[in-house]
Amino acid sequence: MKQEPILDISHLAHIEIYSPKLEQSVTFFKEMLGMDEVERQGNSVYLRAYEDHYHNTLIITENTEAGLGHMALRTTSPQALERRAAEIEKMGYGIGWIDGDVGHGRAYQFKTPDGHKMEIFWDVEYYQAPEDQKTALLNRPQRRPNRGVPVRRIDHINLLAKDTNKNVEFLENALGFNVRERILDDDNNDIAAWLSVTNLVHDIAIMGDALEEEGRLHHICYWYGYPQHLTDVAELLVEADYEIEVSPIKHGISQATCMYVYEPGGNRVELFGDAGYLIFDPDWKTIEWKGEDTAKSILWHGGSNLPDNFFEYGTPVRSKKPVKNS
Template identity: 40%
Template sequence: MAPPLGDIAHLGHVELLTPDLDRSVWFFTTLLGLTENGRSGDSVHLRTWDDYEHHSLTLTAHSTSGLRRTALRTSSEEALLRRVKELESAGRAGRWVEDEPGIGPLYVTSDPDGHELALYWESEWYEAPPGLRPGLKNQPQAKPGQGVGVRRLDHVNFLAADVDSNATFTRDLLGARPTEQIVLDSGKVAAQWLTFTNKSYDVVYTEDWTGSSGRLHHIAFATDTREDILRAADLCLDSDVFIETGPHKHAIQQTFFLYVYEPGGNRIELCNPLTRLVLAPDWPLITWTQAERARGQAWGLKTIESFHTHGTPPVD
């Protein structure tokens, strides 16, 4: 039986690997508007202005790019222990660590594809220093005065050798519910969008055309408005940041988007999905056919080839 929706409260934060730490930090702070909130070893911890936790993103120096960890906060300590018990019963036993500032014990496991997932409950609420205190007491931090000013970490899109097994894991053991998917003429699930909340999606599994396991397609940050995404495109152009595609509108999930490569090589999406929520408790899974998906975006340019082939870490 699938666990009740709500044991996982939300997507907490992610850790990205980068071979160019300084330039990656520049991209996320100066261009996107995140705030640095501490360093530990070869890692830099950054936060979006509307996040209540210590960090939204950790950048870690590495020989290559990619995703090291995706952290999910549970809705209570009891919910955390329930998920740990179910994971261990299903053969997905992990390990307990305390290796992130502002975060209590994390239970680190992985999905069938090998993506590292960490579940936690204890979390330190951010208190802005004098220079970053907001004018409103119900806002964690003042809005940034530079860059795009992204509001929050929105979702993670995992590349997977087998979408169905990973989506099933996320549904049955973590309590996500699927909202949309792509099913090929062969019956194979090529992608599935899943949510832990009333957002239309928090995580996505997309077929890795290389057949590799454990890679990243992109992480996404939400903006306040569509105009912020247009501003981001101009800032990327001015700063010689590679724009892969967009701004366009997705047909699936209806997201207005821009995809760029940060200096470390990871694909980053800037998106504006803030007006679309899934409030129905009996939301039907929407299936897109191979022919419908081949039509591309709702509007804008056709999907370019690199969107299906680029992932991190890179493979030959």
């Protein structure tokens, strides 16, 4: 009999990244990706994309090195928050409760087995556009920005892990994530897995860390909607001398058109040009890629190969690969 699903987590709410070059990082997200700065507090800047409904979805915090500060998930109810917090506490991964942060209320913080910091919360502040940013589209929080080629919403996060299987199992058992697709080695261990609690192929991806480090970030991702916008923003990025790691390609996994670029602080940013496919089947069978199929899972078309750096580079940086900073 199929195990009753855990339906306590609704979606990815926001991500905090660290940057040793705070103002340059903020400029990148505002001027290239058209995101709006909504607040500053201490060493942190809070931003959002124009179809994000919450107060913020990206926090950039000044730090000596790049990496993940934390990522946040919203629960499906106040009761769900209490249930998940109690379960995570029992599993031994809890950090504890905080009163809240800019844009949301009381939250429970914890770490994955690999050490990535996460939090879950229920109470949230919805974005209220100022008069000059209001739109006649009542189902959109604000006008489409006229800077850069604006991203539309937060999409997902990709985490590197020393022990891929352990982290995948934690997301399944503690938070109710479903493994939608995975790449397996010859012993059927996860090389990488794509998990979601929504209809997306992934809200979170877990990839094995090629350097066998713990708690590193591979990339964050924002969504455009139209693949053409990847070409449009690539033009802006090249002219502004930002480093594009991977020009627009199509993945086999998720079937999404995408590209990868480094923001000035050193974090990798993926830009999605479409949503790939959506999952509505409650009895979805995990797609498993193995052996000779693996190459097509990563790169369906758009290039001959991904650079070695794609599989080795993460933040905090533990490789010698230099990153161009504008």
